[in-house]
Amino acid sequence: MNKISVVILTYNEELNLEYCLQNIQKLTTDIFIVDSFSNDSTLDIAKKYNCQVFQNKFVNHANQLNWAIENVPFSSKWILRIDSDEYLTDLLIDEINQKLPSIPEDVHGIFFKRRVYFMNKWIRFGGYYPTNLLRAWRVGKAVCEQRWMDEHMKLVEGRSAQFQHDMVDDNAKNLHWWIGKHNDYATKEAIEHLNTKHKLLESSEYVEGILFGTQEQRKRWLKEKAYAIIPIGLRPFIYFLYRYVLRLGFLDGFRGLLFHVLQGFWYRFLVDAKVYEIERKSKRTGLSILEVLKKEYNLDL
Numbered sequence: 001m002n003k004i005s006v007v008i009l010t011y012n013e014e015l016n017l018e019y020c021l022q023n024i025q026k027l028t029t030d031i032f033i034v035d036s037f038s039n040d041s042t043l044d045i046a047k048k049y050n051c052q053v054f055q056n057k058f059v060n061h062a063n064q065l066n067w068a069i070e071n072v073p074f075s076s077k078w079i080l081r082i083d084s085d086e087y088l089t090d091l092l093i094d095e096i097n098q099k100l101p102s103i104p105e106d107v108h109g110i111f112f113k114r115r116v117y118f119m120n121k122w123i124r125f126g127g128y129y130p131t132n133l134l135r136a137w138r139v140g141k142a143v144c145e146q147r148w149m150d151e152h153m154k155l156v157e158g159r160s161a162q163f164q165h166d167m168v169d170d171n172a173k174n175l176h177w178w179i180g181k182h183n184d185y186a187t188k189e190a191i192e193h194l195n196t197k198h199k200l201l202e203s204s205e206y207v208e209g210i211l212f213g214t215q216e217q218r219k220r221w222l223k224e225k226a227y228a229i230i231p232i233g234l235r236p237f238i239y240f241l242y243r244y245v246l247r248l249g250f251l252d253g254f255r256g257l258l259f260h261v262l263q264g265f266w267y268r269f270l271v272d273a274k275v276y277e278i279e280r281k282s283k284r285t286g287l288s289i290l291e292v293l294k295k296e297y298n299l300d301l
Contacts, residue, residue, distance in 0.1 A: 003100055004028050005076040007068050011036040013084035015172040021049040023087035030076055034068040062151040065144040080136045085171035092165035108141035108158030109134050117170035118259040126249030126260050132215045145206045149188035152207045152216050182267050187297060190274035194289055196228055201301060232276060236268035
């Protein structure tokens with residue numbers, strides 16, 4: 001039996017997938033692709049590397065990942081989630097091979113440190129490294145919280161461990177694609193802001209925001225209890241100054257400037273613009289926010 005299975009969610013990932021699979025096969029050959037009906041060569045690449053392929057209609061990342069957890073016939077005791085634009089450093093692969101066989105039975109999840117590259121530049125400052133993510137868990141011991149954006153894996157029981165070495169996010173697609181992706185992300189993030197403010201959706205399995213908890217709990221608390229109460233339109237400016245000045249984002253150089261402006265300011269400002277537009281249309285038309293989202297964005301929440 002393989003000690004660990006890998007699940008990868010894909011949609012039109014021909015530029016990234018092959019390198020990801022070459023990397024993952026250093027760890028395991030038990031690889032499952034859950035595809036959202038790609039129309040490029042993604043599936044051909046998956047078959048080339050003998051991956052088991054499943055297809056499911058995409059709603060959001062949380063739904064897709066939970067579908068994979070419930071429907072993919074994993075044969076290992078552990079599952080590792082990785083995106084097609086990510087890979088594991090050789091040091092992390094060695095750490096997994098060394099530690100996983102003897103890990104305590106009450107450890108049900110493992111956090112990895114993620115480093116992000118933008119235009120081939122490692123973004124080391126601005127509070128962006130390391131980002132600790134729960135990316136490996138025992139079969140049946142974790143679910144993905146039901147969110148439209150910024151979703152995290154959540155253990156249903158047991159404790160977690162933190163591994164020391166890095167996984168890497170390094171997307172090969174161009175800036176035009178990146179902008180489009182973040183436009184889509186901004187819509188989903190706007191839903192989360194509107195839900196926090198107006199309680200639109202029933203609560204489900206969520207990572208709890210705790211100021212002095214884990215990194216993800218602390219970030220969730222700051223997002224929902226601090227950032228959310230700053231006036232709309234002002235908070236992107238404050239967040240950018242915090243990241244670029246106080247957290248030394250300027251040390252990332254020119255490509256870092258591009259990243260922190262686009263991801264730390266422009267993206268956040270776009271989220272606020274969409275929140276403003278949706279609330280304004282709701283007030284002007286008398287429609288509920290959920291009705292506006294369905295009419296204007298074709299999103300049936």
